[in-house]
Amino acid sequence: MVPRRLCLAPLRGVTGLTFRRCFARHFGGIDGAVAPFLTTLAGARIKPTHLTDILPERNAELPVVPQVLGKSPAELRTLLLAIRGLGYTRCDLNAGCPWPFVVKKGRGAGLLRDSELLSSMLETGCEIMPEGFSLKVRLGIDTPGLLLERMETINRFPLAEVAIHPRTARQMYGGTVDLGSFGACLAACRHPVAYSGDIRTPADLRRLEARFPAVRSWMLGRGVVADPFLPRLLADGGTPRDPAQLRLFLEDFLEQSRAELSGPGALLGRLKELWGYLHTLCAGGERLWKDIRTCRRPEEYERAVAAWFQDQPVFVAPADGIVEP
Numbered sequence: 001m002v003p004r005r006l007c008l009a010p011l012r013g014v015t016g017l018t019f020r021r022c023f024a025r026h027f028g029g030i031d032g033a034v035a036p037f038l039t040t041l042a043g044a045r046i047k048p049t050h051l052t053d054i055l056p057e058r059n060a061e062l063p064v065v066p067q068v069l070g071k072s073p074a075e076l077r078t079l080l081l082a083i084r085g086l087g088y089t090r091c092d093l094n095a096g097c098p099w100p101f102v103v104k105k106g107r108g109a110g111l112l113r114d115s116e117l118l119s120s121m122l123e124t125g126c127e128i129m130p131e132g133f134s135l136k137v138r139l140g141i142d143t144p145g146l147l148l149e150r151m152e153t154i155n156r157f158p159l160a161e162v163a164i165h166p167r168t169a170r171q172m173y174g175g176t177v178d179l180g181s182f183g184a185c186l187a188a189c190r191h192p193v194a195y196s197g198d199i200r201t202p203a204d205l206r207r208l209e210a211r212f213p214a215v216r217s218w219m220l221g222r223g224v225v226a227d228p229f230l231p232r233l234l235a236d237g238g239t240p241r242d243p244a245q246l247r248l249f250l251e252d253f254l255e256q257s258r259a260e261l262s263g264p265g266a267l268l269g270r271l272k273e274l275w276g277y278l279h280t281l282c283a284g285g286e287r288l289w290k291d292i293r294t295c296r297r298p299e300e301y302e303r304a305v306a307a308w309f310q311d312q313p314v315f316v317a318p319a320d321g322i323v324e325p
């Protein structure tokens with residue numbers, strides 16, 4: 001039997017290089033990550049700075065698959081060649097981004113609307129990354145049937161994996177995942193399928209594995225940012241969450257981010273993205289989140305976090321994300 005694989009989902013603005021490195025150093029339990037998307041660009045040259053997030057020498061701690069977002073096969077070719085030039089033999093195409101301005105332009109989930117364009121993008125991807133081109137998708141744009149309709153197109157290409165987030169673009173990240181439609185797409189897909197959506201607890205993964213035994217690859221996104229102990233809990237169930245471990249992770253994340261970003265605004269912006277999820281793990285988290293959300297200087301941030309560790313470093317077990325109908 002193929003062993004279970006846990007993968008860090010791409011969350012743009014959250015699971016960038018620094019998060020992935022610090023996560024791998026202090027928590028682990030994840031087999032690999034898909035990086036947040038890089039957009040395709042007009043022109044024949046890709047500036048090296050566009051590829052900073054996926055530089056192989058900085059991604060040694062956690063194997064990463066780059067992801068691209070675009071709708072021009074020519075631009076896709078240029079970007080994939082640059083990514084290949086870094087040594088990658090795997091890459092993922094984003095056909096799931098739900099933001100209306102992305103979808104309207106026919107990118108992200110909007111790619112699902114046009115089967116010919118989707119086909120050209122997959123053809124280009126498989127030509128340049130023959131060892132491992134993959135696709136990350138949603139169920140549809142307004143209604144869930146579109147992905148199932150596109151499965152015939154998707155099945156024509158030798159893809160390494162199709163990761164399905166079982167929501168429509170219209171749902172964004174709200175409402176519940178549609179496991180019935182996921183099952184229908186899983187049955188129709190001839191490629192290995194990865195599941196992505198709302199895994200927050202060991203019980204969630206148990207339920208999903210029982211219902212979809214054919215799935216071996218599970219993506220963890222918001223659940224792992226809200227509870228970085230989750231992958232280890234999924235692996236061996238019983239490890240208690242240790243505040244000292246979280247503290248070391250946060251110190252590393254702060255120092256790395258400070259060295260990388262210019263100015264306190266960018267630094268606080270990144271820390272607030274993280275804490276928007278992480279505060280839910282902390283007893284008294286709403287109060288802590290208010291203090292972090294409103295702070296204007298990094299020193300205020302450090303004081304708020306230090307006070308939580310000093311006063312009440314107690315964790316609140318997350319609620320299940322998967323509720324069966």
Ligand SMILES: Cc1cc2nc3c(=O)[nH]c(=O)nc-3n(C[C@H](O)[C@H](O)[C@H](O)COP(=O)(O)O)c2cc1C
Pocket residue numbers: 009010011012013014035036037067094096097136165173196197198199219220221222223
């Ligand atoms: C803030 C945010 C950024 C995201 N960025 C990406 C992205 O760059 N590429 C992608 O394929 N999916 C992206 N996603 C979707 C996630 O990868 C994932 O499929 C989705 O959040 C559901 O899984 P989760 O409930 O485990 O988070 C993003 C989601 C969020 C909330």
